[in-house]
Structures are given as structure tokens and as C-alpha cells.
Amino acid sequence: MVYISQQLLNMLQLGSIYAVIALGYTMVYGVLSLINFAHGDLFMIGAFLCFIATAKLHLPFVVVLVVAAIGTAAIGMAVERLAYRPLRDAPKVSAIITALGVGVFIENFTLALSPYPRHVPEMLPNVSWNLGGLTVSSIQGVIVVLSVLLMVGLDFIVRKTRYGMAMRALAWDIKTLPLMGVSVNAIIALTFAIGAGFGGAAGTMYAMAFPVIDPYMGIMIGWKAFIAAVVGGIGSIRGAMLGGYILGAVETFAAVALPSTYRDFIAFTLLLILLIFRPNGILGVPKTLKV
Amino acid sequence: MANVLLSIKNLSVSYGNIKALRGISFDIIEGQITALIGANGAGKSSLLRAVSGMVKFDGEINYRGRNIKGMAAHKIVSMGITHVPEGRGIFGSLTVRENLTLAAWLRRNDPEGVKRDYEHVIELFPRLGERVGQLSATLSGGEQQMLAIGRALMSKGDLILLDEPSMGLSPVLADEIFGIIDEISKAGVTILLVEQNAFMALQLSHHGCVMENGELTLEGAAAELLDDPRVRQAYLGV
Numbered sequence: 436m437v438y439i440s441q442q443l444l445n446m447l448q449l450g451s452i453y454a455v456i457a458l459g460y461t462m463v464y465g466v467l468s469l470i471n472f473a474h475g476d477l478f479m480i481g482a483f484l485c486f487i488a489t490a491k492l493h494l495p496f497v498v499v500l501v502v503a504a505i506g507t508a509a510i511g512m513a514v515e516r517l518a519y520r521p522l523r524d525a526p527k528v529s530a531i532i533t534a535l536g537v538g539v540f541i542e543n544f545t546l547a548l549s550p551y552p553r554h555v556p557e558m559l560p561n562v563s564w565n566l567g568g569l570t571v572s573s574i575q576g577v578i579v580v581l582s583v584l585l586m587v588g589l590d591f592i593v594r595k596t597r598y599g600m601a602m603r604a605l606a607w608d609i610k611t612l613p614l615m616g617v618s619v620n621a622i623i624a625l626t627f628a629i630g631a632g633f634g635g636a637a638g639t640m641y642a643m644a645f646p647v648i649d650p651y652m653g654i655m656i657g658w659k660a661f662i663a664a665v666v667g668g669i670g671s672i673r674g675a676m677l678g679g680y681i682l683g684a685v686e687t688f689a690a691v692a693l694p695s696t697y698r699d700f701i702a703f704t705l706l707l708i709l710l711i712f713r714p715n716g717i718l719g720v721p722k723t724l725k726v
Numbered sequence: 727m728a729n730v731l732l733s734i735k736n737l738s739v740s741y742g743n744i745k746a747l748r749g750i751s752f753d754i755i756e757g758q759i760t761a762l763i764g765a766n767g768a769g770k771s772s773l774l775r776a777v778s779g780m781v782k783f784d785g786e787i788n789y790r791g792r793n794i795k796g797m798a799a800h801k802i803v804s805m806g807i808t809h810v811p812e813g814r815g816i817f818g819s820l821t822v823r824e825n826l827t828l829a830a831w832l833r834r835n836d837p838e839g840v841k842r843d844y845e846h847v848i849e850l851f852p853r854l855g856e857r858v859g860q861l862s863a864t865l866s867g868g869e870q871q872m873l874a875i876g877r878a879l880m881s882k883g884d885l886i887l888l889d890e891p892s893m894g895l896s897p898v899l900a901d902e903i904f905g906i907i908d909e910i911s912k913a914g915v916t917i918l919l920v921e922q923n924a925f926m927a928l929q930l931s932h933h934g935c936v937m938e939n940g941e942l943t944l945e946g947a948a949a950e951l952l953d954d955p956r957v958r959q960a961y962l963g964v
């Protein structure tokens with residue numbers, strides 16, 4: 436029983452990280468119908484910014500988190516401005532290839548600056564509490580609570596604020612939005628900033644839980660979070676959260692039941708099967724074609 | 727003294743090799759309704775798109791004496807030009823209330839005025855009032871047209887460009903919409919009205935322009951155009 440609860444806790448921690456990354460994919464896709472394949476690498480940038488802020492600048496945790504999120508948001512906006520905006524009216528496949536290219540660029544740029552894996556020092560005292568046999572660490576607590584706060588915050592922004600309203604309007608009809616006096620470029624920049632900022636925050640959370648980071652760490656985790664977003668229903672914010680936690684659960688329990696080398700194999704197989712039955716994801720709706 | 731609000735000089739618009747507008751010139755007088763009539767493909771919508779910054783153009787468009795060439799569409803809105811596009815351009819994933827609020831995007835410093843205009847729109851279109859919390863994709867065509875015009879009022883432009891407000895509406899509903907356009911005009915707003923329904927448009931308007939194949943073929947007082955044999959034959963079917 437305690438063992439199962441312990442695994443549930445692991446699942447929550449991993450799922451939270453996936454969910455926060457998946458939100459970045461779903462934000463950009465939901466607004467622009469663009470799959471930002473460089474998002475996993477922005478997550479990696481977040482982890483490296485976290486490393487610099489912690490190991491080199493010795494900043495306190497909250498400041499580290501803010502620096503990583505805002506720094507990654509700035510890089511996300513720069514990527515949009517320099518790589519995606521010039522292709523906004525180009526065929527979708529060009530934008531996807533560009534996104535892949537941006538990802539490879541970011542990986543190798545980081546590799547050039549920092550060719551070896553880095554160890555991120557402890558940001559918070561790692562305390563464990565024993566709750567009736569169940570061990571909860573402060574890191575797990577911070578990750579789960581922080582991700583819930585981020586998700587609730589994002590849901591609020593998109594549903595209740597004027598900028599969220601403009602994002603939803605942009606997703607519906609990008610050509611009409613300027614006629615309302617709204618700058619489309621500003622709203623897209625904001626969308627990328629939020630999406631990348633979430634990637635940066637996730638990078639920090641990841642570095643807390645798994646402190647060895649390297650320039651290629653964003654590839655596999657990025658793919659997984661992307662799949663989480665698709666399983667939940669890409670474009671749907673609540674779907675991304677759900678997909679993240681499902682993936683966290685599948686991975687954790689696959690590793691419990693079977694040799695840990697089977698983990699990714701089992702996880703991806705289950706997700707592929709799920710997509711056969713729900714091709715639009717769990718909370719996704721078929722996108723009606725607009726002309 | 728008639729005041730020119732918008733002056734169009736030698737306006738041309740091309741889509742690739744296709745010329746949609748070929749050197750059009752005319753003025754819009756402040757406070758008037760100007761009707762722009764013509765067959766499908768005459769270039770009426772292209773003209774509106776040029777004025778609101780949605781397409782690039784050659785020539786000159788001066789609004790209050792200022793050339794708006796090259797300005798971004800959202801900047802043109804801030805100058806006071808509101809465009810109700812063809813097909814209404816409703817944001818279906820937003821509620822009726824959100825559509826109206828979004829149209830007042832630039833009026834952040836005027837929350838009281840926005841509130842007043844919102845109430846005015848609801849008063850003008852009680853059917854929207856019953857549906858403020860509803861997703862606007864669920865509205866009927868007529869209700870969507872009301873919402874589109876309501877949005878234009880929320881933007882509070884001095885010049886409203888209306889693209890076929892009667893399209894797809896029943897005659898009764900079209901009458902209702904034209905009545906409201908008349909009301910908006912009487913409140914001092916200048917209107918450029920693009921219409922297929924030439925008879926109704928000219929009856930409502932002060933001034934009229936007839937377009938054919940991207941060119942302006944006839945221009946004059948609306949009442950005179952209604953009597954012009956060429957207009958009567960081509961567009962009024964009498």
C-alpha cells in the first residue's frame with residue numbers, strides 16, 4: 436500500500452513536469468496551429484539558465500525560477516520573431532521544418548558553449564517528511580504545487596483576461612483580429628513568451644528532481660511532452676495537463692511492473708493505442724476546417 | 727461646408743497577376759452614407775480591405791488628410807476606421823459578450839464609455855442581449871450580422887466600412903439592419919456601405935458610387951443614381 440502510494444507520488448512529480456511542458460506545445464498549437472518542435476530545447480535552455488543562476492550566481496530558488504522562466508520566454512519570443520514570423524504565410528510544412536531546424540540549432544549552440552553534462556546544485560534544502568510510512572520530499576512537494584499553480588494561472592489567463600480573449604480570437608480568425616484594433620504580432624509574441632516561459636519553469640523543476648543536465652536532454656522529454664499534449668488533445672489546455680499526468684502514470688507504473696528498460700516502449704505503445712481510439716486526443720475536438 | 731473625411735486617389739490593388747482595382751478615385755464626405763454598388767467581383771470588398779489595411783495597394787488613401795499607406799491594420803483602427811468585413815468575421819469561439827468587449831480593445835482608458843456603448847448595443851439588438859453568454863458560433867446569420875454591427879459600435883470609429891450587411895438575411899431582417907445603419911448615421915458616424923442590394927443601399931445613402939471590373943464607372947448623389955437609366959437597368963432590374 437505504502438509502495439503504491441510512493442509510486443503515485445513519483446507519478447505526480449513526473450506528470451507535473453510533463454504537463455507543464457505539454458502546455459507550451461498546446462498554447463502555440465492552439466493559437467497558431469504550429470507545432471513548435473523547438474519547445475523541448477527551450478525546456479533544456481530553462482534547465483541551463485537554472486544551472487547558471489544556481490551554480491554561478493548563487494541566487495535563491497524563487498529568483499532562479501523567475502530568471503529561468505523569463506530568460507526562456509525571451510528566447511522563445513526571439514525564435515518566433517526571427518524564425519517563425521517570416522514564414523507565417525508560408526505552407527505549414529515549411530514552418531515545421533523550421534521548428535525542427537531551430538531545435539537542432541539550439542541544441543548545438545548549447546553544446547558549443549557547454550559540451551559536458553552539468554550538475555545543478557541543490558536549490559532548496561531537501562527535507563523528507565514521513566506521513567504514515569509514506570516519504571514525501573520537499574522537492575516533490577514544490578514541483579507538484581508549483582505546476583498546479585502554473586496550470587491554474589494559465590487557465591485563468593486564457594479564459595478570463597483580455598489577452599486570453601485575444602488569443603482565443605486569434606486562434607479562430609487571424610485575419611479579422613486586427614480589425615478589432617489588436618496587434619496580431621503582439622498577441623503571438625505573448626503566446627510564445629508564455630509557452631516558452633512554461634518550458635523554462637519546467638526546466639527548473641526538472642533540474643530540481645533530476646539534477647544532471649545536458650544539451651540533448653530536451654529531445655526525448657520534449658517528444659514525450661508533445662505526445663502527452665496530443666493524447667490530451669492538442670490545443671486544449673486541460674487536455675495537456677491530463678495528458679502529462681497520464682504519461683507520468685504510465686511511465687511510473689510500467690517501470691514498477693516490468694524491467695525499467697521497457698518503460699518508454701510500454702508508454703509509447705499505450706499512447707499509440709489510445710490515439711487509435713481517440714485520434715483527436717482525450718479532450719480534443721475535431722478541428723473544423725476554416726477557409 | 728462638406729468636409730472630406732476619406733479621400734481615395736488612383737487606388738489600385740492586385741492579387742498576383744489579377745488586378746482587382748484599377749485606379750479608383752473618390753471622396754467620402756463626413757457624416758454621409760456613401761453606397762458602393764456593383765456586381766460580384768467588381769472590387770468592392772478589395773476597396774474596403776485596402777482602406778482598412780488588410781491588403782497592400784498602390785495610390786493614395788488619405789484619412790483626415792493623413793496618408794494611411796503602409797500602416798498596419800490595427801493602427802488604422804486606432805485612427806477611427808472600423809471595418810465590418812464580408813462574412814461578418816465573428817469569433818465563434820468567443821461569447822457574444824466577449825466579441826463586443828474585444829471590439830473595444832483600444833478603449834482601455836474609457837471603461838465608462840465602453841459600458842455605455844455596450845448597453846446601447848444591447849438596447850439596439852435585444853436578441854443579442856438574450857444571448858450575451860452564448861458562444862457566438864451558435865448564433866443565426868442575422869444575429870451574427872447584428873453582432874458584427876454591434877462590434878463596430880463598440881470600436882467607436884468615426885468611419886464604418888460595412889461589407890454587405892444584408893447578405894443572407896431575410897427581407898424583414900435586412901430592413902431592420904438598414905434601419906439601424908440609418909440610426910448610426912444620424913448619430914454622426916460616416917458610413918461606406920458596400921451592397922449587392924443596390925436599391926435599398928441607394929435609398930439609404932447620400933452619395934453613391936458604381937463599380938465595374940475594378941473601375942469606378944458612375945458617381946453622384948444617391949437620389950440621382952436611383953433615377954439614372956444605366957443604374958436602373960444594370961442594378962435595379964427595372
